[in-house]
Amino acid sequence: MRLTILAPAQNLQLLQRAKEFAEIAGEAASLADETGSIEQRVWSALRDTELSMAPFSPAFGGIGLGGPDQQATLCTILRLIGGADLAVARLFEGHVNAVMLVSRYGTSAQIGSLAESIKLGGLSGVWGAEDAQGLRRVQRGDSWSLQGRKILASGAGMIERPLITTESLEGHVLYLLNLETDGRADITSWTPLGMKASASGTINLTGVIVGPSEQIGRAGDYMRQPFFSGGAWRFCAAQLGAMERLTDLYCAQLRARGRDGDPYQLERVARCTAACRTTLFWVEEAARQFADESLKPAAVVAFTNLTRMVTERAALDVMECVQRGTGLSSFMRPNPIERICRDLATYLRQPVPDLAMSDAARAVLAGELSIGAGS
Ligand SMILES: Cc1cc2nc3c(=O)[nH]c(=O)nc-3n(C[C@H](O)[C@H](O)[C@H](O)COP(=O)(O)OP(=O)(O)OC[C@H]3O[C@@H](n4cnc5c(N)ncnc54)[C@H](O)[C@@H]3O)c2cc1C
Known part of the structure; x- marks a missing residue:
């Protein structure tokens, strides 16, 4: 991973924007809990404060918040957002995780494509959890057809560019999807005590076609430690x-x-x-x-x-x-x-x-x- 040193002034500016964002998320938290849905103005603020782009490196329009020298700043930002609304923090954390994974293992074209979607106001996330049936992939020539679903997928129905995992003989494979608004999400099973607004529902992925251009890194990269x-x-x-x-x-x-x-x-x-x-x-x-x-x-x-x-x-x-x-x-x-x-x-x-x-x-x-x- 490339090192990007943020100048202290830039760092302070980012923290200031994170505080402003946390204030907006905090004000909206009670209604989000009541309705199970985070208001659009919160997502607009995430985009306007450029926090959603921040984890990308400068080459892709971010400021390297996902980079090794910025983990202390990321820690402060996650605390700030967690103190405002944990459901928003969950979604932001998943987004940062996805951007970090694509930045670490993806090609320039893949990172650029994700950055373009995020710049337009989108969000990513990592959907790994599965039910007993699991998510399988069936070969179709050079591509694969996915069969099954993901569960406990935060931002179900809202996130269009998720990173999903699927098992293979060589280890877990990561795919960066483009789900658009194709009605695959179901949040009726998400009936928790708290974190309602994280909308952690199920996603039916049956029939989604994935191939080399969606695959991020090699099989096994996802579970690479630490x-x-x-x-x-x-x-x-x-x-x-x-x-x-x-x-x-x-x-x-x-x-x-x-x-x-x-x-x-x-x-x-x-x-x-x-x-x-x-x-x-x-x-x-x-x-x-x-x-x-x-x-x-x-x-x-x-x-x-x-x-x-x-x-x-x-x-x-x-x-x-x-x-x-x-x-x-x-x-x-x-x-x-x-x-x-x-x-x-x-x-x-x-x-x-x-x-x-x-x-x-x-x-x-x-x-x-x-x-x-x-x-
Ligand atoms: C708000 C929220 C948002 C989430 N969003 C996402 C998301 O976006 N993407 C995603 O992939 N996941 C998501 N998850 C799922 C999360 O990552 C975990 O998978 C899930 O919360 C774990 O649930 P659990 O407590 O049933 O875990 P378990 O691992 O089943 O743990 C329950 C208990 O069983 C024990 N246990 C586990 N395995 C065994 C075993 N084999 N034998 C005996 N005991 C065992 C554990 O130690 C623990 O005590 C989300 C979860 C929450 C709460």
């Missing part, structure tokens, strides 16, 4: 944004009710703040390690897996403290604590958490990850 598992720091950053927002709201509501001098409340405020800061240290370090290609992949993956474990525990602790400390009012609409806790509890459910934790422990036992930093 990029596959190491990228999990990004959803932890978005979740951290929500934890920080919950803690802010908790403090504000304690002050408003004159309950901020009580020793039990003080203890909970201290625990929430420590949980957020602990998570920040882990997530920022995981982002730094993800960008450091001199590190051993196994160590980066193990560290990220531990970051997942720490983030999940800390988020559960913050939600418990905030709900106990604000009481019944935090379960009442339109208190934003109610919505954010539902979103966070839902978004914390990520793939195979037990395996992530136990793989990290195995890496420690095998001497692949040292217990102390830098030793």
